[in-house]
Amino acid sequence: MSPINFSIEKKEKEGLLRAGILTTPHGVIHTPAFAVVGTKGTVKSLSPEELLGIGTEVVLANTYHLYLEPGAESVKEHGGIGTYMNWHGPTITDSGGFQAFSLGAALGKGVSKIIGKDSAEKERDEEDIEHLRAKITEEGVEFKSYIDGSSHFFTPEKSIEIQHALGADISFAFDECTSPLAPLEYQKEALERTHRWAKRSLLYHSAQRENASRQALFGIVQGGRFKELREESARTIGNMSFDGFGIGGSFEKEDIQSVVGMVNKILPEDKPRHLLGIGEPKDLFLGIEAGIDLFDCVAPTRIARNGQLYTRSGKINILNSKFRTDMSAIDEICGCYTCRHYTRSYLSHLFHAKELFGLRLASIHNVYFIVNLVKDIRKSILEGNFVKLKNSFFEKFVF
Amino acid sequence: MSPINFSIEKKEKEGLLRAGILTTPHGVIHTPAFAVVGTKGTVKSLSPEELLGIGTEVVLANTYHLYLEPGAESVKEHGGIGTYMNWHGPTITDSGGFQAFSLGAALGKGVSKIIGKDSAEKERDEEDIEHLRAKITEEGVEFKSYIDGSSHFFTPEKSIEIQHALGADISFAFDECTSPLAPLEYQKEALERTHRWAKRSLLYHSAQRENASRQALFGIVQGGRFKELREESARTIGNMSFDGFGIGGSFEKEDIQSVVGMVNKILPEDKPRHLLGIGEPKDLFLGIEAGIDLFDCVAPTRIARNGQLYTRSGKINILNSKFRTDMSAIDEICGCYTCRHYTRSYLSHLFHAKELFGLRLASIHNVYFIVNLVKDIRKSILEGNFVKLKNSFFEKFVF
Numbered sequence: 001m002s003p004i005n006f007s008i009e010k011k012e013k014e015g016l017l018r019a020g021i022l023t024t025p026h027g028v029i030h031t032p033a034f035a036v037v038g039t040k041g042t043v044k045s046l047s048p049e050e051l052l053g054i055g056t057e058v059v060l061a062n063t064y065h066l067y068l069e070p071g072a073e074s075v076k077e078h079g080g081i082g083t084y085m086n087w088h089g090p091t092i093t094d095s096g097g098f099q100a101f102s103l104g105a106a107l108g109k110g111v112s113k114i115i116g117k118d119s120a121e122k123e124r125d126e127e128d129i130e131h132l133r134a135k136i137t138e139e140g141v142e143f144k145s146y147i148d149g150s151s152h153f154f155t156p157e158k159s160i161e162i163q164h165a166l167g168a169d170i171s172f173a174f175d176e177c178t179s180p181l182a183p184l185e186y187q188k189e190a191l192e193r194t195h196r197w198a199k200r201s202l203l204y205h206s207a208q209r210e211n212a213s214r215q216a217l218f219g220i221v222q223g224g225r226f227k228e229l230r231e232e233s234a235r236t237i238g239n240m241s242f243d244g245f246g247i248g249g250s251f252e253k254e255d256i257q258s259v260v261g262m263v264n265k266i267l268p269e270d271k272p273r274h275l276l277g278i279g280e281p282k283d284l285f286l287g288i289e290a291g292i293d294l295f296d297c298v299a300p301t302r303i304a305r306n307g308q309l310y311t312r313s314g315k316i317n318i319l320n321s322k323f324r325t326d327m328s329a330i331d332e333i334c335g336c337y338t339c340r341h342y343t344r345s346y347l348s349h350l351f352h353a354k355e356l357f358g359l360r361l362a363s364i365h366n367v368y369f370i371v372n373l374v375k376d377i378r379k380s381i382l383e384g385n386f387v388k389l390k391n392s393f394f395e396k397f398v399f
Numbered sequence: 400m401s402p403i404n405f406s407i408e409k410k411e412k413e414g415l416l417r418a419g420i421l422t423t424p425h426g427v428i429h430t431p432a433f434a435v436v437g438t439k440g441t442v443k444s445l446s447p448e449e450l451l452g453i454g455t456e457v458v459l460a461n462t463y464h465l466y467l468e469p470g471a472e473s474v475k476e477h478g479g480i481g482t483y484m485n486w487h488g489p490t491i492t493d494s495g496g497f498q499a500f501s502l503g504a505a506l507g508k509g510v511s512k513i514i515g516k517d518s519a520e521k522e523r524d525e526e527d528i529e530h531l532r533a534k535i536t537e538e539g540v541e542f543k544s545y546i547d548g549s550s551h552f553f554t555p556e557k558s559i560e561i562q563h564a565l566g567a568d569i570s571f572a573f574d575e576c577t578s579p580l581a582p583l584e585y586q587k588e589a590l591e592r593t594h595r596w597a598k599r600s601l602l603y604h605s606a607q608r609e610n611a612s613r614q615a616l617f618g619i620v621q622g623g624r625f626k627e628l629r630e631e632s633a634r635t636i637g638n639m640s641f642d643g644f645g646i647g648g649s650f651e652k653e654d655i656q657s658v659v660g661m662v663n664k665i666l667p668e669d670k671p672r673h674l675l676g677i678g679e680p681k682d683l684f685l686g687i688e689a690g691i692d693l694f695d696c697v698a699p700t701r702i703a704r705n706g707q708l709y710t711r712s713g714k715i716n717i718l719n720s721k722f723r724t725d726m727s728a729i730d731e732i733c734g735c736y737t738c739r740h741y742t743r744s745y746l747s748h749l750f751h752a753k754e755l756f757g758l759r760l761a762s763i764h765n766v767y768f769i770v771n772l773v774k775d776i777r778k779s780i781l782e783g784n785f786v787k788l789k790n791s792f793f794e795k796f797v798f
Contacts, residue, residue, distance in 0.1 A: 041748065045755040070723065070748040077726065078742065086740040324469065327476065341485045343477065349440065349469040356444040359755060 002243045004169065004216040006031075006272045006293075010382050016264050016291030019381040022272050024090040024169035025214050026082060028057070031272060031293035032381075034279060034374040035060040035092055036367055037301070040069060041085045044301050045360040046367065048087040053337065054368045055375060059085075060092040060296040063162055064099035067152075068145050072165035080167025091168040092296070095159045095201070095220070097175045098248065098277065100134055100143045136176065138193065156200040164211040170274075172246055173201035175220040180252065187224045194222050195236045202240055216243035218274060221263050224249055230259055234266035244272040247292075257286045264291030281310070281373060282399050285390050288377055300370045304362035307351050310369040314398035318362065323348040336368035337361075401642045403568065403615040405430075405671045405692075409781050415663050415690030418780040421671050423489040423568035424613050425481060427456070430671060430692035431780075433678060433773040434459040434491055435766055436700070439468060440484045443700050444759040445766065447486040452736065453767045454774060458484075459491040459695040462561055463498035466551075467544050471564035479566025490567040491695070494558045494600070494619070496574040497647065497676065499533055499542045535575065537592065555599035563610040569643065569673075572600035574619040576648055586623045593621050594635045601639055615642035617673060620662050623648055629658055633665035643671040646691075656685045663690030680709070680772060681798050684789050687776055699769045703761035706750050709768040713797035717761065722747040735767035736760075 004024050011018035022029040035058040036043050036051060043051060043059065051059065061081050066072060078084035082091050134143035140155030159174035175194045178187055198219045205217045219242035223229030237245060245267050247260055256278065264273055272293045275283075279297025287295060300310075307318040311331040316323070318330075326344035338347070338361040350358025373393075380389040403423050410417035421428040434457040435442050435450055442450060442458065450458065460480050465471060477483040481490050533542035539554030558573035574593045577586055597618045604616045618641035622628030636644060644666050646659055655677065663672055671692045677683075678696025686694060699709075706717040710730040715722070717729075725743035737746070737760040749757030772792075779788040 040752050040754060041745070042754050042756040045759070047756065047759075069752050070744070074724065074744060074748070077724075078745070084745060325473065325476075345469070345473060346440070346477070346483060349473070353439050353468050355439060355441050356755060356758060357441040357446065360444070360446070360759075 001213070002216060003212075003214050004243055004272075006244070006270065008270070015289070016261060017289055017381055017386055018291065018293070019378050020272070020293055022090075022293070024058075024216070026088065026090045026169050029090050029294070030057060030375075030378060032284075032288045032374050032378055033057050033294055034284070034371050035274075035294060035296035036371065037062075037296050037298045038085060038087070039298065040065045041075065041081060043363075043367075044305070045356075045363045046301070048085065050337070050364055051087065051367070052089075054364065055371050056089070056367070058090040058092060058294075059087050060094065061085075061166065061168065062099060063093045063096035063159065063166060066093075066166060067096060067162050068147055072162045076165040076167065082167070090170070092170040092274075092294075093163045093166045093168040093172070094276065095172040095174045096154055096162065097141075097159070097172075097220075098177045100141050100154055101177050136190075136193075138196075140174075140197075141176070156197040157204040160201050160204045160208075160217075164205075164208060164215065168215065170216045170218060170244065171205075173198045173217060173219045173242070175222055175248055177222065177249055178224055180224055180249070182224065184226060184229075187226060187229055191222050191224075191229050191233055194220070195233070198237055198240060198242075202242065206241075218242055218244040218246045218272075220246040220248045220276070221267070222249045225252065225255055225259070227259075227262065230263050231266060234263040238267045242271070244274065246274045246276050248276045253280075253283065256283055257290055260287055260292060261290035279370060280399075281370070281393070281397060284370070284374055285377065285393065288374075288381075289386070289390070295374070297370075300366035301363045304366040305359050307362065308366075309347075309362055310366055312393075313396050318344065318347050318351050318358075324352075330365050331369070334365065334369065335372075336365050338365040338368075400612070401615060402611075402613050403642055403671075405643070405669065407669070414688070415660060416688055416780055416785055417690065417692070418777050419671065419692055421489075421692070423457075423615070425487065425489045425568050428489050428693070429456065429774075429777060431683075431687045431773050431777055432456050432693055433683070433770050434673075434693060434695035435770065436461075436695050436697045437484060437486070438697065439464045440474065440480060442762075442766075443704065444755075444762045445700070447484065449736070449763055450486065450766070451488075453763065454770050455488070455766070457489040457491060457693075458486050459493065460484075460565065460567065461498060462492045462495035462558065462565060465492075465565060466495060466561050467546055471561045475564040475566065481566070489569070491569040491673075491693075492562050492565045492567040492571070493675065494571040494573045495553055495561065496540075496558070496571075496619075497576045499540050499553055500576050535589075535592075537595075539573075539596075540575070555596040556603040559600050559603045559607075559616075563604075563607060563614065567614065569615045569617060570604075571645055572597045572616060572618045572641070574621055574647055576621065577623055579623055579648070579651065581623065583625055583628075586625060586628055590621050590623075590628050590632055593619070594632070597636055597639060597641075601641065605640075617641055617643040617645045617671075619645040619647040619675070620666070621648045624651065624654055624658070626658075626661065629662050630665060633662040637666045641670070643673065645673045645675050647675045652679075652682065655682055656689055659686055659691060660689035678769060679798075680769070680792070680796060683769070683773055684776065684792065687773075687780075688785070688789070694773070696769075699765035700762045703765040704758050706761065707765075708746075708761055709765055711792075712795050717743065717746050717750050717757075723751075729764050730768070733764065733768065734771075735764050737764040737767075 008020045020031040039062045156174040163171035176190045178190045219237040221233045223233040274294035275292045323344045329339040380386045407419045419430040438461045555573040562570035575589045577589045618636040620632045622632040673693035674691045722743045728738040779785045
């Protein structure tokens with residue numbers, strides 16, 4: 001029996017749009033929902049209480065990062081990722097595959113979906129590509145730690161073992177995330193390997209009955225930008241007895257709509273679908289329209305720390321000098337803690353003075369904006385107003 | 400009429416120890432009390448709600464820093480420092496004198512009471528001493544901005560004018576803070592100037608009736624380590640019609656007890672006394688024993704950001720590798736948010752991974768520790784147990 005339950009509350013007769021209720025051992029997620037990313041067991045600068053106040057229902061942590069620091073055993077000793085970080089709601093861990101490649105073999109090859117890297121990260125990327133290059137075999141992937149260069153080996157079984165120690169409500173099968181620039185031949189080879197790894201992940205997971213009884217496992221559909229590969233992957237992964245599905249890989253933004261919709265037409269309708277690592281406002285609308293139930297993305301917190309803040313008319317950068325004397329809230333119709341209590345002028349001061357509280361206020365606002373945008377979209381689905389909301393949002397928001 | 404009211408709730412028959420109630424336009428401060436420092440209009444990494452949760456009753460902001468960034472007018476436009484930073488309780492601003500000298504003329508000369516400077520600050524100190532040197536005349540002090548090197552001129556009148564714009568409940572007369580290494584002759588000359596500046600500050604303040612009706616002005620006793628100068632200063636400043644008093648200047652820690660007690664014997668008993676910039680546990684006990692009602696210090700937040708955390712048995716550094724696997728709270732008997740929800744192991748991970756939330760959890764703990772230590776001391780005074788508490792604290796705490 002699956003440790004999670006997914007019921008569709010409302011769906012379109014034609015099309016893929018849907019709103020559902022996903023029940024996990026640690027509580028309910030009303031889908032579509034945005035999972036806030038707490039990479040290393042903390043959502044950068046925010047407390048669990050702030051996440052709750054924002055309306056967050058689920059937090060996603062990264063297996064790769066937690067494995068390297070502090071190590072899965074330490075998290076397990078605390079009772080799992082939730083108690084470790086004092087977040088008592090639903091949790092997700094990814095498989096570590098994306099980071100093992102994007103910080104390893106694929107460094108500098110355009111796999112990363114990470115927006116707004118700081119210059120130190122960029123330099124590291126450029127210097128260390130060779131040093132960190134990962135080696136992929138049928139067995140798994142050998143990669144080097146970005147922290148100390150030490151060698152590590154992830155297999156599907158190892159990824160699941162780590163995720164069992166991390167103890168999230170939802171875990172993911174180990175996959176290879178290829179560069180969108182890789183040729184068809186390589187993509188095909190990688191995809192077939194990913195399918196074999198999916199099977200091994202599922203097998204290993206199911207054998208650990210106690211874990212499988214309290215942790216769901218999602219399979220990941222890959223296939224890059226190739227229609228036929230995506231279809232094949234959706235059929236293959238969709239036929240395995242996963243509790244839900246992820247759609248992985250980096251593809252150009254314009255592909256989201258077509259690729260994701262096509263995949264979701266093939267995947268079993270009664271199981272939840274997570275579009276991995278995507279979370280810009282436009283993509284949320286397009287993804288949901290294409291049948292996505294879950295999202296996660298570092299963008300809201302990452303760009304916040306660079307001073308980029310969402311408003312209904314697009315992003316602003318609070319470091320722009322015109323905001324120094326701006327007495328209005330970041331977004332006048334926003335109900336977040338930051339907008340209720342602080343002016344753009346104050347935020348601008350905190351950013352210019354490099355005050356830590358500025359990073360926090362900006363993160364609260366951006367996470368609130370995205371989490372509640374998805375909540376608004378959910379409401380519009382229930383009320384049959386999705387297209388109206390989408391049109392009015394797209395009209396005002398400058399992408 | 401003074402905008403503040405101070406009543407002594409309990410005092411020792413012999414000695415200077417006392418507990419009081421200081422009523423300000425923005426609420427009550429139960430003294431002795433520790434004012435948390437929000438240098439630039441934010442207590443580094445903490446929200447006003449967290450400060451309230453900690454038990455903070457009063458916040459002190461720095462006139463010098465706010466004058467340079469974002470400028471007093473911006474704070475005034477927000478309705479004053481309290482509403483600017485969303486702190487609705489009592490507030491204090493210092494006069495700017497200490498920073499104008501410690502970041503100006505006195506750079507590198509041992510005036511600074513600031514503990515645990517990071518290396519960037521130290522380098523700046525060493526490189527820029529000449530560049531930033533302040534010029535002192537009878538009229539005031541000319542100094543250069545540590546931000547952009549621009550020239551500024553503070554007079555007693557200017558300091559009060561800025562503090563009126565900042566609008567705190569308690570403001571301070573403009574003073575010269577000398578190096579403890581300066582010779583007697585210079586200290587004497589500076590002290591007499593400080594006394595003339597005190598008079599000018601008071602005159603200017605009183606003339607602005609509306610401000611004077613809602614903002615208290617404290618005079619500052621200086622005099623370095625010289626007994627006769629401190630006595631003279633306490634008599635001179637004590638005879639002026641200030642609403643309360645500050646004891647300023649940096650002196651060696653061992654002088655706190657003798658110098659402060661001597662000064663407080665001379666100052667009017669019915670007005671509050673603030674020991675400026677001092678706040679280590681030992682100094683709090685000694686200061687209170689010597690008749691101090693108010694303290695402020697950046698130490699709790701500053702050392703927290705370096706990983707130094709208070710416990711009942713002394714300070715620990717969370718970066719020490721032994722804490723990586725330590726499943727206990729920072730301080731097992733502490734009631735702060737951090738100790739109630741997180742292990743040393745988690746804190747250690749956050750610090751090693753340079754996660755922002757670590758700085759915040761550490762700051763919450765240290766501020767809670769100090770604010771509540773002073774509250775405990777207050778309670779012991781009311782219950783007649785001060786000496787018992789002091790002895791038991793000193794026995795366990797390794798300084």
